[in-house]
Amino acid sequence: xxxxxxxxxxxxxxxxxxxxxxxxxxxxxxxxGVRFANIGVIEGEGPGSGFWPFWLSAVxxxxxxxxxxxxxxxxxxxxxxxxxxxxxYGWRLVAxxxxxxxxxxxxxxxxxxxxxxxxxxxxxxxxxxxHSIKQTLAISLGVPVVGFFFFDVAMRIVLxxxxxxxxxxxxxxxxx
Amino acid sequence: MDILAALIDGIVIxxxxxxxxxxxxxxxxxxxxxxMPGLGSxxxxxxxxxxxxxxxxxxxxxxxxxxxxxxxxYGAMYGGAISSITLGIPGASTAVATTFDGRPLALDGRADRxxxxxxxxxxxxxxxxxxxxxxxxxxxxxxALDFGDPEIFALMLLAFATFVGLGGDDIPxxxxxxxxxxxxxxxxxxIISGEPRLIFFDITGFSNGIRFLVLAIGVYGIGExxxxxxSSRYKNTxxxxxxxxxxxxxxxxxxxxxxxxxxxxxxxxxxxxxxxxAGATPGSLMAYGVAKMTxxxxxKYGKGSVDGVAAPEAANNSASxxxxxxxxTLGIPGxxTTAVLLAGMVIWGLQPGPLMFTxxxxxxxxxxxxxxxxxxxxxxxxxxxxxxxxxxLRMPFTILAPLIFVLSLVGTYAAYQNLFDVWLxxxxxxxxxxxxxxxxxxxxxxxxIVLGPIAEPKLRQSLLLSDGDFSIxxxxxxxxxxxIIAIILILLPLIKLIRxxxxxxxxxxSA
Numbered sequence: 001x002x003x004x005x006x007x008x009x010x011x012x013x014x015x016x017x018x019x020x021x022x023x024x025x026x027x028x029x030x031x032x033g034v035r036f037a038n039i040g041v042i043e044g045e046g047p048g049s050g051f052w053p054f055w056l057s058a059v060x061x062x063x064x065x066x067x068x069x070x071x072x073x074x075x076x077x078x079x080x081x082x083x084x085x086x087x088x089y090g091w092r093l094v095a096x097x098x099x100x101x102x103x104x105x106x107x108x109x110x111x112x113x114x115x116x117x118x119x120x121x122x123x124x125x126x127x128x129x130x131h132s133i134k135q136t137l138a139i140s141l142g143v144p145v146v147g148f149f150f151f152d153v154a155m156r157i158v159l160x161x162x163x164x165x166x167x168x169x170x171x172x173x174x175x176x
Numbered sequence: 177m178d179i180l181a182a183l184i185d186g187i188v189i190x191x192x193x194x195x196x197x198x199x200x201x202x203x204x205x206x207x208x209x210x211x212m213p214g215l216g217s218x219x220x221x222x223x224x225x226x227x228x229x230x231x232x233x234x235x236x237x238x239x240x241x242x243x244x245x246x247x248x249x250y251g252a253m254y255g256g257a258i259s260s261i262t263l264g265i266p267g268a269s270t271a272v273a274t275t276f277d278g279r280p281l282a283l284d285g286r287a288d289r290x291x292x293x294x295x296x297x298x299x300x301x302x303x304x305x306x307x308x309x310x311x312x313x314x315x316x317x318x319x320a321l322d323f324g325d326p327e328i329f330a331l332m333l334l335a336f337a338t339f340v341g342l343g344g345d346d347i348p349x350x351x352x353x354x355x356x357x358x359x360x361x362x363x364x365x366x367i368i369s370g371e372p373r374l375i376f377f378d379i380t381g382f383s384n385g386i387r388f389l390v391l392a393i394g395v396y397g398i399g400e401x402x403x404x405x406x407s408s409r410y411k412n413t414x415x416x417x418x419x420x421x422x423x424x425x426x427x428x429x430x431x432x433x434x435x436x437x438x439x440x441x442x443x444x445x446x447x448x449x450x451x452x453x454a455g456a457t458p459g460s461l462m463a464y465g466v467a468k469m470t471x472x473x474x475x476k477y478g479k480g481s482v483d484g485v486a487a488p489e490a491a492n493n494s495a496s497x498x499x500x501x502x503x504x505t506l507g508i509p510g511x512x513t514t515a516v517l518l519a520g521m522v523i524w525g526l527q528p529g530p531l532m533f534t535x536x537x538x539x540x541x542x543x544x545x546x547x548x549x550x551x552x553x554x555x556x557x558x559x560x561x562x563x564x565x566x567x568x569l570r571m572p573f574t575i576l577a578p579l580i581f582v583l584s585l586v587g588t589y590a591a592y593q594n595l596f597d598v599w600l601x602x603x604x605x606x607x608x609x610x611x612x613x614x615x616x617x618x619x620x621x622x623x624x625i626v627l628g629p630i631a632e633p634k635l636r637q638s639l640l641l642s643d644g645d646f647s648i649x650x651x652x653x654x655x656x657x658x659x660i661i662a663i664i665l666i667l668l669p670l671i672k673l674i675r676x677x678x679x680x681x682x683x684x685x686s687a
Contacts, residue, residue: 001613001614004613004614005614008610008611008614012352019359019374022373022374022375022376023359023362023373023374025373027371027372028372038371041639041644043643043644045640046636046637046639046640046644047635047636047639047640047644048369049366049368049369049371049373050373051636052358052362052632052635052636053359053362053373053374056355056358056359056362057355057359059351059355060352060355060356060359063348063349063351063352063355064348064352066347066348067348067349067352070348076346076615077615078614078615085613085614086406086613089406089409090406093402093405093406094402094606094609097402097405097581098402098606100581101398101581101585101602102602104581104585105585105598105599105602108585108595108598109595113585113586113589117582117586120578120581120582121578121579121582124574124577124578124581125574125575125578128574129572129574129575129578130574131572131574131575139575139579143579143582147586150212151586151590155219155590157590157593159586159589159590160589160595
């Protein structure tokens with residue numbers, strides 16, 4: 001945990017510097033604009049567009065340095081801890097759940113939301129949750145059906161259908 | 177006396193069968209829309225606005241459609257708490273603060289207590305604010321007009337100052353979290369200069385900005401859920417919830433424990449609600465912060481304090497009534513939902529403004545009457561549905577967790593209809609999980625992204641007004657005291673830290 005604390009503080013510090021750099025960027029339509037010209041108060045115009053994000057990012061950087069000092073002095077709980085950042089269960093969990101979510105996101109582009117929901121629920125309920133096939137199918141097919149009637153029909157929010165779009169056309173004709 | 181007579185007449189009209197039916201329907205619709213992550217009162221009101229034209233044609237009056245929409249608004253304010261407590265995902269930005277203590281109560285097997293407290297605090301907030309609305313509408317409208325840009329920014333600063341206390345004792349991590357949220361709120365086009373800002377790696381998806389719900393659902397729906405699975409290993413205490421009328425009645429009796437949070441939320445929520453461009457979200461967040469800061473047991477907040485549920489819930493309902501005040505008396509919407517309501521009023525042929533109370537009393541008083549009626553209906557409907565909400569918690573966690581993931585993804589898409597936001601939400605969630613392990617408080621970042629878009633323009637316009645002179649926040653009669661209180665609140669934990677550090681060597685020497 002101690003190593004993770006300082007590594008995270010350094011990464012967030014780098015992120016803060018990147019934010020400061022980006023905040024001072026001149027707009028694309030003004031290639032000759034000077035970087036960081038927008039981070040102060042411009043006469044007659046008030047604070048520039050980079051004023052607020054730049055100085056807030058600077059405070060973020062100061063906070064990261066402060067976290068680093070606390071790490072060095074071992075005053076924060078993670079900087080005193082010898083426990084691992086994540087145990088083997090935690091890493092497996094991140095892999096299986098994170099992987100499942102990544103698969104879900106990719107499948108939305110292919111099968112649309114309702115198809116992806118069904119596949120994700122089958123994966124999670126049957127393989128990770130060890131539920132019976134009957135229960136898995138009931139939930140995995142029931143949720144997309146309820147979702148369609150709630151979002152597409154009742155709320156008129158049409159979710160992407162991917163390559164399954166033709167299957168929904170008869171339903172649109174009946175319900176929409 | 178005139179007010180009382182007009183109000184009684186208004187309540188009689190609001191109790192007519194058509195209006196009463198519309199109020200009940202509106203509350204039930206609002207309750208379920210509000211409970212759905214990603215959808216809030218603004219979605220419910222906007223989606224059902226076209227139906228109100230039919231209602232107006234049938235009833236021949238603008239009062240009935242307005243009662244219907246106001247009832248949806250009320251119902252959604254009640255509903256937002258449901259997903260915050262039962263699923264740990266705020267149904268809307270107005271219910272973010274409810275998650276802080278509502279979720280720990282649910283994890284502790286006391287979800288019924290949290291839901292009952294939320295319902296009754298919402299009722300108290302709604303009723304107190306309606307009484308204040310009835311009595312003080314015209315004079316309060318002029319007070320709200322005295323709030324210019326420096327005053328609103330000072331108020332936002334006060335809200336941020338209360339957040340510093342939300343993140344526990346690790347001040348640099350809390351400050352980092354607040355600033356991180358505020359910087360993320362600036363991503364996209366600058367509304368003042370029109371310049372694109374912080375378009376990371378030139379990915380065009382960032383042009384739309386990073387929306388509040390992307391961060392909130394990512395943090396609470398994905399990050400918090402993975403964290404809960406990791407720490408509980410699917411053995412979740414939420415399954416201990418028992419459903420019976422006796423427990424609900426016992427929770428109602430114990431509501432008096434939450435009187436402090438309810439009182440703070442009701443009064444603060446109403447005041448913040450009437451300010452233009454403020455609304456229920458800042459109101460509920462400030463109420464939570466103030467309730468925690470003034471509590472004798474602030475250490476219980478975030479771990480399942482009933483006051484921590486009551487304060488934001490009373491405040492968001494109170495603010496929703498309060499935000500109708502500038503809408504009706506000045507024609508200025510105090511929140512996105514009232515902006516839609518205002519549009520509806522104009523379409524129905526009404527003219528919101530200072531003369532509304534004198535020129536259109538036949539519209540105003542039945543509407544105010546309906547606030548009282550809708551509040552009673554909302555609390556009864558909400559209490560009646562508590563067993564259904566608790567049933568969700570009795571599901572095995574291996575079923576509940578994937579359903580929450582599905583709801584999070586669908587809810588994010590439904591809110592903005594943009595797949596980039598869905599990807600970003602999942603990424604934010606995974607990042608929040610890792611930061612949570614290292615004790616970074618993520619709630620202040622979520623709160624900051626809500627208030628950032630209000631605070632930044634107010635700061636810049638104030639500094640434009642003063643030619644870059646920051647003393648404008650101190651020298652003005654209303655902004656000054658608010659700014660000074662905010663600075664004291666920000667410095668308090670630092671002073672405490674320095675005092676503790678100074679005492680430490682002495683105590684170790686004596687040991």
